[in-house]
Amino acid sequence: MREKYLLHCPGCGRPFPDRYTLDCPSGCDALLRTVYAERRLVLRDLPGIFRYIEWLPVEGHLRIDAGPVSYGSVALARELGLSHLTVTFSGYWPERGGRMETCSFKELEAQPTLLRLREKGAGVIQVSSAGNTARAFCQVSGLTGAPVVVVVPASAADRLWTTVPSPNVCLITVDGDYSDSIGFGREVCSIPGVVPEGGAKNVARRDGMGTVMLDAALFSGRLPDSYFQAVGSGTGAIAAWEAAERLIADGRFGSRLPELHLSQNLPFVPMVRAWEAGRREIVAEDMPDAEVSIARVSAGVLTNRHPPWGVRDGVYDALVASGGRMYAVSNDDARSAGRLFADTEEIDLDPAAAVAVASLVRAAEEGLVSPEEHILLNVTGGGYERAAEDLDRYPVEPYLRVRADEAFEGDLRDAVRAWIAEQGVAIRA
Numbered sequence: 001m002r003e004k005y006l007l008h009c010p011g012c013g014r015p016f017p018d019r020y021t022l023d024c025p026s027g028c029d030a031l032l033r034t035v036y037a038e039r040r041l042v043l044r045d046l047p048g049i050f051r052y053i054e055w056l057p058v059e060g061h062l063r064i065d066a067g068p069v070s071y072g073s074v075a076l077a078r079e080l081g082l083s084h085l086t087v088t089f090s091g092y093w094p095e096r097g098g099r100m101e102t103c104s105f106k107e108l109e110a111q112p113t114l115l116r117l118r119e120k121g122a123g124v125i126q127v128s129s130a131g132n133t134a135r136a137f138c139q140v141s142g143l144t145g146a147p148v149v150v151v152v153p154a155s156a157a158d159r160l161w162t163t164v165p166s167p168n169v170c171l172i173t174v175d176g177d178y179s180d181s182i183g184f185g186r187e188v189c190s191i192p193g194v195v196p197e198g199g200a201k202n203v204a205r206r207d208g209m210g211t212v213m214l215d216a217a218l219f220s221g222r223l224p225d226s227y228f229q230a231v232g233s234g235t236g237a238i239a240a241w242e243a244a245e246r247l248i249a250d251g252r253f254g255s256r257l258p259e260l261h262l263s264q265n266l267p268f269v270p271m272v273r274a275w276e277a278g279r280r281e282i283v284a285e286d287m288p289d290a291e292v293s294i295a296r297v298s299a300g301v302l303t304n305r306h307p308p309w310g311v312r313d314g315v316y317d318a319l320v321a322s323g324g325r326m327y328a329v330s331n332d333d334a335r336s337a338g339r340l341f342a343d344t345e346e347i348d349l350d351p352a353a354a355v356a357v358a359s360l361v362r363a364a365e366e367g368l369v370s371p372e373e374h375i376l377l378n379v380t381g382g383g384y385e386r387a388a389e390d391l392d393r394y395p396v397e398p399y400l401r402v403r404a405d406e407a408f409e410g411d412l413r414d415a416v417r418a419w420i421a422e423q424g425v426a427i428r429a
Protein backbone atom coordinates (compact mmCIF):
# COMPACT_ATOMS: atom_id res chain seq x y z
CA MET A 1 0.00 0.00 0.00
CA ARG A 2 1.69 3.22 -1.15
CA GLU A 3 -0.98 5.61 0.01
CA LYS A 4 -0.94 6.85 3.58
CA TYR A 5 -4.38 5.28 3.94
CA LEU A 6 -7.19 3.66 2.05
CA LEU A 7 -10.87 3.51 2.78
CA HIS A 8 -12.28 0.10 3.49
CA CYS A 9 -15.90 -1.04 3.38
CA PRO A 10 -16.76 -3.62 6.04
CA GLY A 11 -19.84 -4.57 3.99
CA CYS A 12 -18.25 -5.79 0.76
CA GLY A 13 -14.65 -5.81 1.92
CA ARG A 14 -13.53 -3.48 -0.85
CA PRO A 15 -10.63 -1.09 -0.34
CA PHE A 16 -10.50 2.13 -2.38
CA PRO A 17 -8.77 5.52 -2.39
CA ASP A 18 -10.40 8.44 -0.62
CA ARG A 19 -12.10 11.08 -2.73
CA TYR A 20 -13.89 12.59 0.23
CA THR A 21 -15.99 9.45 -0.02
CA LEU A 22 -18.83 9.16 2.50
CA ASP A 23 -20.50 5.96 1.23
CA CYS A 24 -19.40 2.65 -0.22
CA PRO A 25 -19.43 2.96 -4.03
CA SER A 26 -21.28 -0.39 -4.14
CA GLY A 27 -23.99 0.99 -1.89
CA CYS A 28 -23.39 -1.11 1.24
CA ASP A 29 -25.17 -0.03 4.42
CA ALA A 30 -21.92 0.17 6.37
CA LEU A 31 -19.62 2.81 7.79
CA LEU A 32 -16.43 3.10 5.76
CA ARG A 33 -13.22 2.92 7.72
CA THR A 34 -9.76 4.26 7.18
CA VAL A 35 -6.94 1.71 7.04
CA TYR A 36 -3.60 3.37 7.64
CA ALA A 37 -0.30 2.12 6.26
CA GLU A 38 1.32 2.95 9.61
CA ARG A 39 0.29 0.19 11.97
CA ARG A 40 1.97 1.67 15.03
CA LEU A 41 0.97 4.80 16.86
CA VAL A 42 3.69 7.20 15.75
CA LEU A 43 3.69 10.70 17.20
CA ARG A 44 4.69 13.77 15.27
CA ASP A 45 5.89 17.07 16.66
CA LEU A 46 2.83 19.01 15.50
CA PRO A 47 0.23 21.07 17.36
CA GLY A 48 -2.96 19.73 18.93
CA ILE A 49 -4.53 16.69 17.32
CA PHE A 50 -1.97 16.72 14.51
CA ARG A 51 0.37 14.97 16.89
CA TYR A 52 -1.69 11.96 15.77
CA ILE A 53 -1.53 12.83 12.07
CA GLU A 54 -0.40 9.32 11.05
CA TRP A 55 -3.89 8.15 11.99
CA LEU A 56 -5.82 11.08 10.53
CA PRO A 57 -7.05 11.06 6.90
CA VAL A 58 -5.12 14.20 5.95
CA GLU A 59 -1.70 14.88 4.42
CA GLY A 60 -0.89 18.26 5.95
CA HIS A 61 -1.80 19.87 9.24
CA LEU A 62 -3.41 23.00 10.62
CA ARG A 63 -1.62 25.37 12.95
CA ILE A 64 -4.25 24.98 15.64
CA ASP A 65 -3.21 23.92 19.10
CA ALA A 66 -6.50 22.40 20.25
CA GLY A 67 -6.33 18.73 21.13
CA PRO A 68 -7.63 16.49 23.92
CA VAL A 69 -5.78 16.61 27.24
CA SER A 70 -5.49 13.63 29.56
CA TYR A 71 -4.67 13.54 33.24
CA GLY A 72 -5.07 11.21 36.18
CA SER A 73 -7.96 12.24 38.37
CA VAL A 74 -7.23 12.52 42.08
CA ALA A 75 -10.19 14.18 43.78
CA LEU A 76 -13.06 12.71 41.73
CA ALA A 77 -11.37 9.30 41.71
CA ARG A 78 -11.08 9.39 45.50
CA GLU A 79 -14.72 10.48 45.84
CA LEU A 80 -15.82 7.51 43.71
CA GLY A 81 -13.36 5.04 45.21
CA LEU A 82 -11.57 4.41 41.93
CA SER A 83 -7.81 3.94 41.74
CA HIS A 84 -7.15 4.47 38.03
CA LEU A 85 -9.41 7.13 36.60
CA THR A 86 -8.09 8.97 33.55
CA VAL A 87 -9.95 12.07 32.45
CA THR A 88 -9.57 13.14 28.84
CA PHE A 89 -10.86 16.66 28.56
CA SER A 90 -11.95 18.49 25.42
CA GLY A 91 -12.75 22.11 26.05
CA TYR A 92 -11.25 25.27 27.45
CA TRP A 93 -9.02 24.78 30.45
CA PRO A 94 -5.76 26.66 29.98
CA GLU A 95 -4.15 25.40 33.22
CA ARG A 96 -4.28 21.89 31.83
CA GLY A 97 -3.55 22.81 28.23
CA GLY A 98 -7.19 22.58 27.09
CA ARG A 99 -7.54 25.04 24.21
CA MET A 100 -10.78 24.17 22.47
CA GLU A 101 -12.24 27.62 22.71
CA THR A 102 -15.76 26.67 21.67
CA CYS A 103 -15.59 24.21 24.58
CA SER A 104 -16.47 20.84 23.06
CA PHE A 105 -14.88 17.85 21.36
CA LYS A 106 -16.66 18.78 18.14
CA GLU A 107 -13.47 20.74 17.41
CA LEU A 108 -11.70 17.39 17.12
CA GLU A 109 -14.02 16.59 14.23
CA ALA A 110 -14.08 19.99 12.58
CA GLN A 111 -10.31 20.31 12.18
CA PRO A 112 -9.53 17.16 10.15
CA THR A 113 -12.86 17.37 8.32
CA LEU A 114 -12.20 20.83 6.93
CA LEU A 115 -8.60 19.99 6.11
CA ARG A 116 -9.50 16.73 4.35
CA LEU A 117 -12.13 18.57 2.32
CA ARG A 118 -9.61 21.20 1.26
CA GLU A 119 -6.98 18.60 0.37
CA LYS A 120 -9.42 16.60 -1.71
CA GLY A 121 -10.70 19.74 -3.43
CA ALA A 122 -14.19 18.57 -2.66
CA GLY A 123 -15.70 22.04 -2.26
CA VAL A 124 -17.59 23.82 0.49
CA ILE A 125 -18.99 21.99 3.48
CA GLN A 126 -22.56 22.33 4.70
CA VAL A 127 -23.43 21.80 8.36
CA SER A 128 -26.94 21.63 9.81
CA SER A 129 -26.38 21.09 13.51
CA ALA A 130 -27.33 23.94 15.76
CA GLY A 131 -25.21 23.28 18.78
CA ASN A 132 -21.61 22.41 19.47
CA THR A 133 -20.93 21.03 15.99
CA ALA A 134 -21.87 24.21 14.16
CA ARG A 135 -19.92 26.32 16.65
CA ALA A 136 -16.83 24.15 16.20
CA PHE A 137 -17.01 24.36 12.40
CA CYS A 138 -17.47 28.15 12.56
CA GLN A 139 -14.46 28.40 14.86
CA VAL A 140 -12.20 26.31 12.64
CA SER A 141 -13.45 28.31 9.66
CA GLY A 142 -12.44 31.46 11.51
CA LEU A 143 -9.00 30.06 12.28
CA THR A 144 -8.28 28.72 8.79
CA GLY A 145 -10.46 30.70 6.36
CA ALA A 146 -12.16 27.49 5.22
CA PRO A 147 -15.66 28.33 3.91
CA VAL A 148 -18.60 26.72 5.70
CA VAL A 149 -22.33 26.93 5.03
CA VAL A 150 -24.30 26.58 8.26
CA VAL A 151 -28.08 26.16 8.29
CA VAL A 152 -29.84 26.38 11.66
CA PRO A 153 -33.28 27.14 13.06
CA ALA A 154 -33.56 30.89 13.71
CA SER A 155 -34.20 30.15 17.38
CA ALA A 156 -30.80 28.47 17.70
CA ALA A 157 -28.73 31.18 16.01
CA ASP A 158 -27.69 32.77 19.31
CA ARG A 159 -25.77 29.60 20.20
CA LEU A 160 -23.42 30.28 17.32
CA TRP A 161 -20.40 32.22 18.42
CA THR A 162 -16.68 32.00 17.90
CA THR A 163 -13.68 33.43 19.71
CA VAL A 164 -12.15 34.81 16.49
CA PRO A 165 -14.02 36.52 13.64
CA SER A 166 -15.39 34.00 11.14
CA PRO A 167 -15.93 35.93 7.88
CA ASN A 168 -16.07 32.75 5.77
CA VAL A 169 -19.22 31.37 7.37
CA CYS A 170 -22.44 31.58 5.40
CA LEU A 171 -25.08 31.34 8.11
CA ILE A 172 -28.61 30.68 6.90
CA THR A 173 -31.33 30.80 9.54
CA VAL A 174 -34.60 29.00 8.87
CA ASP A 175 -37.82 30.15 10.52
CA GLY A 176 -38.86 26.68 11.53
CA ASP A 177 -37.77 23.72 13.54
CA TYR A 178 -34.71 21.59 13.36
CA SER A 179 -35.97 19.26 10.66
CA ASP A 180 -36.86 22.26 8.48
CA SER A 181 -33.28 23.44 8.66
CA ILE A 182 -31.92 19.96 7.95
CA GLY A 183 -34.20 19.81 4.91
CA PHE A 184 -33.08 23.22 3.74
CA GLY A 185 -29.45 22.25 4.26
CA ARG A 186 -29.98 19.25 2.00
CA GLU A 187 -31.35 21.60 -0.69
CA VAL A 188 -28.27 23.78 -0.39
CA CYS A 189 -26.15 20.69 -1.12
CA SER A 190 -27.79 20.50 -4.54
CA ILE A 191 -25.47 23.32 -5.61
CA PRO A 192 -22.48 21.68 -7.29
CA GLY A 193 -19.50 21.81 -4.97
CA VAL A 194 -21.47 22.05 -1.74
CA VAL A 195 -21.08 18.83 0.20
CA PRO A 196 -22.74 17.60 3.40
CA GLU A 197 -20.43 17.06 6.35
CA GLY A 198 -21.78 13.53 6.52
CA GLY A 199 -21.97 12.97 10.28
CA ALA A 200 -20.79 9.55 11.39
CA LYS A 201 -20.11 8.53 7.80
CA ASN A 202 -17.27 11.00 7.61
CA VAL A 203 -14.04 9.17 8.49
CA ALA A 204 -12.29 12.45 9.28
CA ARG A 205 -14.85 13.21 11.96
CA ARG A 206 -14.47 9.78 13.52
CA ASP A 207 -10.70 9.63 13.38
CA GLY A 208 -10.55 13.16 14.81
CA MET A 209 -12.64 12.07 17.78
CA GLY A 210 -10.62 8.89 18.04
CA THR A 211 -7.67 10.99 19.21
CA VAL A 212 -9.34 10.98 22.65
CA MET A 213 -8.64 7.25 22.97
CA LEU A 214 -5.13 7.67 21.55
CA ASP A 215 -4.33 10.48 23.96
CA ALA A 216 -5.65 8.55 26.95
CA ALA A 217 -3.79 5.36 26.01
CA LEU A 218 -0.54 7.27 25.62
CA PHE A 219 -1.08 8.97 28.93
CA SER A 220 -1.65 5.74 30.84
CA GLY A 221 0.58 3.54 28.69
CA ARG A 222 -2.27 1.14 28.02
CA LEU A 223 -5.84 0.84 26.84
CA PRO A 224 -8.48 1.49 29.49
CA ASP A 225 -10.67 -1.37 30.69
CA SER A 226 -13.76 0.83 30.47
CA TYR A 227 -14.67 3.96 28.56
CA PHE A 228 -17.43 6.39 29.64
CA GLN A 229 -19.10 8.84 27.27
CA ALA A 230 -22.46 10.52 26.75
CA VAL A 231 -23.79 9.84 23.27
CA GLY A 232 -26.12 11.66 20.91
CA SER A 233 -25.20 10.26 17.52
CA GLY A 234 -22.73 7.79 18.99
CA THR A 235 -20.08 8.90 16.51
CA GLY A 236 -17.62 9.50 19.33
CA ALA A 237 -18.20 6.00 20.69
CA ILE A 238 -17.66 4.38 17.30
CA ALA A 239 -14.50 6.45 17.00
CA ALA A 240 -13.30 5.24 20.41
CA TRP A 241 -13.87 1.64 19.36
CA GLU A 242 -12.01 2.07 16.07
CA ALA A 243 -9.10 3.82 17.78
CA ALA A 244 -8.94 1.03 20.37
CA GLU A 245 -8.78 -1.56 17.60
CA ARG A 246 -5.87 0.30 16.04
CA LEU A 247 -4.10 0.41 19.39
CA ILE A 248 -4.62 -3.33 19.83
CA ALA A 249 -3.12 -3.92 16.38
CA ASP A 250 -0.17 -1.75 17.41
CA GLY A 251 0.51 -4.34 20.10
CA ARG A 252 1.93 -2.11 22.85
CA PHE A 253 -1.28 -1.05 24.58
CA GLY A 254 -3.03 -4.27 25.42
CA SER A 255 -5.22 -6.73 23.61
CA ARG A 256 -8.70 -6.18 25.04
CA LEU A 257 -11.26 -3.72 23.76
CA PRO A 258 -12.40 -1.26 26.42
CA GLU A 259 -16.00 -1.84 27.48
CA LEU A 260 -18.06 1.06 26.19
CA HIS A 261 -20.28 2.63 28.89
CA LEU A 262 -22.52 4.98 26.94
CA SER A 263 -25.12 7.31 28.39
CA GLN A 264 -28.13 9.30 27.22
CA ASN A 265 -30.25 11.93 28.92
CA LEU A 266 -33.80 11.11 30.06
CA PRO A 267 -36.46 11.35 28.85
CA PHE A 268 -34.97 11.08 25.31
CA VAL A 269 -32.98 7.84 25.28
CA PRO A 270 -33.61 5.97 21.99
CA MET A 271 -30.34 4.04 22.00
CA VAL A 272 -30.80 2.93 25.61
CA ARG A 273 -34.27 1.61 24.75
CA ALA A 274 -33.13 -0.22 21.63
CA TRP A 275 -30.20 -1.69 23.55
CA GLU A 276 -32.40 -2.89 26.38
CA ALA A 277 -34.76 -4.49 23.88
CA GLY A 278 -31.77 -6.13 22.17
CA ARG A 279 -32.72 -4.50 18.89
CA ARG A 280 -30.49 -3.47 16.03
CA GLU A 281 -33.16 -1.02 14.93
CA ILE A 282 -34.40 2.07 16.65
CA VAL A 283 -38.19 2.09 16.34
CA ALA A 284 -40.86 4.69 17.06
CA GLU A 285 -41.57 3.27 20.52
CA ASP A 286 -37.97 4.06 21.50
CA MET A 287 -38.81 7.74 21.09
CA PRO A 288 -42.30 8.32 22.52
CA ASP A 289 -43.36 11.97 22.28
CA ALA A 290 -40.01 12.77 20.72
CA GLU A 291 -40.57 16.50 20.52
CA VAL A 292 -41.71 16.85 24.11
CA SER A 293 -38.93 14.59 25.39
CA ILE A 294 -36.28 16.43 23.44
CA ALA A 295 -37.45 19.72 24.91
CA ARG A 296 -37.04 18.31 28.42
CA VAL A 297 -33.46 17.02 28.42
CA SER A 298 -30.73 19.17 29.92
CA ALA A 299 -28.16 18.08 27.31
CA GLY A 300 -29.66 19.01 23.95
CA VAL A 301 -26.62 17.72 22.00
CA LEU A 302 -27.63 14.19 22.99
CA THR A 303 -30.98 14.26 21.20
CA ASN A 304 -30.19 12.80 17.78
CA ARG A 305 -33.21 11.04 16.26
CA HIS A 306 -31.25 9.14 13.61
CA PRO A 307 -28.05 7.88 15.19
CA PRO A 308 -25.93 5.36 13.22
CA TRP A 309 -27.16 2.60 15.50
CA GLY A 310 -27.90 -0.44 13.37
CA VAL A 311 -25.63 0.33 10.41
CA ARG A 312 -22.79 -2.14 10.02
CA ASP A 313 -19.91 -1.16 12.34
CA GLY A 314 -22.15 1.43 13.98
CA VAL A 315 -22.94 2.00 17.66
CA TYR A 316 -24.76 -1.29 18.18
CA ASP A 317 -21.84 -3.31 16.80
CA ALA A 318 -19.42 -1.28 18.92
CA LEU A 319 -21.38 -2.09 22.08
CA VAL A 320 -21.61 -5.77 21.23
CA ALA A 321 -17.94 -6.06 20.28
CA SER A 322 -16.80 -4.42 23.49
CA GLY A 323 -19.29 -6.02 25.87
CA GLY A 324 -20.55 -2.55 26.75
CA ARG A 325 -23.65 -1.15 28.40
CA MET A 326 -25.93 1.86 28.28
CA TYR A 327 -27.24 4.24 30.93
CA ALA A 328 -30.29 6.50 31.04
CA VAL A 329 -29.47 9.55 33.16
CA SER A 330 -32.00 12.00 34.61
CA ASN A 331 -31.48 15.75 34.51
CA ASP A 332 -31.19 15.80 38.31
CA ASP A 333 -28.48 13.14 38.35
CA ALA A 334 -26.62 14.92 35.56
CA ARG A 335 -26.78 18.22 37.40
CA SER A 336 -25.46 16.82 40.64
CA ALA A 337 -22.73 14.95 38.78
CA GLY A 338 -21.78 18.20 37.07
CA ARG A 339 -21.56 19.88 40.47
CA LEU A 340 -19.49 17.02 41.84
CA PHE A 341 -17.09 17.32 38.94
CA ALA A 342 -16.81 21.11 39.32
CA ASP A 343 -16.13 20.72 43.06
CA THR A 344 -13.57 17.94 42.71
CA GLU A 345 -11.81 18.75 39.42
CA GLU A 346 -12.48 22.49 39.38
CA ILE A 347 -13.88 23.07 35.91
CA ASP A 348 -17.46 23.53 34.69
CA LEU A 349 -18.88 20.90 32.35
CA ASP A 350 -21.03 20.87 29.27
CA PRO A 351 -24.39 19.35 30.33
CA ALA A 352 -23.62 16.34 28.10
CA ALA A 353 -20.32 15.68 29.84
CA ALA A 354 -22.20 15.85 33.15
CA VAL A 355 -24.40 13.00 31.87
CA ALA A 356 -21.28 10.88 31.35
CA VAL A 357 -20.04 11.70 34.85
CA ALA A 358 -23.43 10.68 36.27
CA SER A 359 -23.15 7.32 34.52
CA LEU A 360 -19.71 6.83 36.04
CA VAL A 361 -21.05 7.70 39.50
CA ARG A 362 -23.76 5.08 39.06
CA ALA A 363 -21.34 2.46 37.73
CA ALA A 364 -19.04 3.00 40.70
CA GLU A 365 -21.91 2.86 43.21
CA GLU A 366 -23.48 -0.22 41.71
CA GLY A 367 -20.23 -2.09 41.19
CA LEU A 368 -20.56 -2.10 37.40
CA VAL A 369 -16.88 -1.22 37.34
CA SER A 370 -14.33 -2.48 39.82
CA PRO A 371 -12.32 -0.05 41.97
CA GLU A 372 -9.05 -1.27 40.52
CA GLU A 373 -9.80 -1.16 36.84
CA HIS A 374 -8.47 1.45 34.44
CA ILE A 375 -11.26 3.82 33.49
CA LEU A 376 -11.33 6.50 30.84
CA LEU A 377 -13.84 9.28 31.32
CA ASN A 378 -14.29 11.20 28.07
CA VAL A 379 -15.19 14.72 29.18
CA THR A 380 -16.57 15.86 25.86
CA GLY A 381 -17.07 19.50 26.74
CA GLY A 382 -16.47 22.10 29.39
CA GLY A 383 -14.81 25.30 30.45
CA TYR A 384 -17.54 27.65 29.25
CA GLU A 385 -17.25 29.79 32.37
CA ARG A 386 -13.50 30.12 31.97
CA ALA A 387 -13.85 30.84 28.27
CA ALA A 388 -16.40 33.56 28.94
CA GLU A 389 -13.94 35.23 31.33
CA ASP A 390 -10.84 34.95 29.15
CA LEU A 391 -11.87 35.08 25.52
CA ASP A 392 -13.57 37.38 23.04
CA ARG A 393 -16.92 36.23 21.75
CA TYR A 394 -18.13 36.99 18.23
CA PRO A 395 -21.72 36.16 17.36
CA VAL A 396 -22.04 34.62 13.87
CA GLU A 397 -24.33 36.91 11.87
CA PRO A 398 -26.89 35.47 9.43
CA TYR A 399 -26.20 35.93 5.72
CA LEU A 400 -29.72 34.85 4.79
CA ARG A 401 -32.97 34.38 6.68
CA VAL A 402 -35.54 32.11 5.08
CA ARG A 403 -39.05 30.90 5.86
CA ALA A 404 -39.63 27.23 6.64
CA ASP A 405 -41.59 26.64 3.46
CA GLU A 406 -39.37 28.71 1.18
CA ALA A 407 -38.18 26.90 -1.94
CA PHE A 408 -34.46 26.93 -2.60
CA GLU A 409 -34.55 28.55 -6.02
CA GLY A 410 -34.34 31.89 -7.80
CA ASP A 411 -32.81 34.72 -5.78
CA LEU A 412 -32.16 32.51 -2.81
CA ARG A 413 -30.15 30.00 -4.80
CA ASP A 414 -28.34 32.80 -6.60
CA ALA A 415 -27.39 34.41 -3.30
CA VAL A 416 -25.76 31.21 -2.02
CA ARG A 417 -24.00 30.63 -5.36
CA ALA A 418 -22.70 34.18 -5.28
CA TRP A 419 -21.38 33.65 -1.78
CA ILE A 420 -19.61 30.47 -2.83
CA ALA A 421 -18.12 32.13 -5.91
CA GLU A 422 -16.69 34.82 -3.63
CA GLN A 423 -14.91 32.22 -1.54
CA GLY A 424 -12.67 31.42 -4.48
CA VAL A 425 -12.34 27.74 -3.61
CA ALA A 426 -11.52 25.32 -6.36
CA ILE A 427 -14.55 23.10 -6.70
CA ARG A 428 -14.43 19.69 -8.25
CA ALA A 429 -17.98 19.39 -9.54
Ligand SMILES: *Cc1c(COP(=O)(O)O)cnc(C)c1O
Pocket residue numbers: 104105106132133230231232233234235236237301302350352353380381
Ligand atom coordinates in the same frame (compact mmCIF):
# COMPACT_ATOMS: atom_id res chain seq x y z
C1 LIG B 1 -21.90 15.99 20.41
C2 LIG B 1 -21.58 15.85 21.85
C3 LIG B 1 -21.70 14.64 22.51
C4 LIG B 1 -22.22 13.40 21.84
O1 LIG B 1 -21.35 12.98 20.85
P1 LIG B 1 -21.84 11.99 19.70
O2 LIG B 1 -20.62 11.72 18.92
O3 LIG B 1 -22.87 12.76 18.90
O4 LIG B 1 -22.44 10.82 20.34
C5 LIG B 1 -21.34 14.56 23.84
N1 LIG B 1 -20.89 15.65 24.49
C6 LIG B 1 -20.75 16.85 23.89
C7 LIG B 1 -20.26 18.00 24.69
C8 LIG B 1 -21.08 16.99 22.56
O5 LIG B 1 -20.95 18.19 21.97
Ligand SMILES: [Zn+2]
Pocket residue numbers: 009010011012013014024025026027028030
Ligand atom coordinates in the same frame (compact mmCIF):
# COMPACT_ATOMS: atom_id res chain seq x y z
ZN1 LIG C 1 -19.30 -1.98 0.34
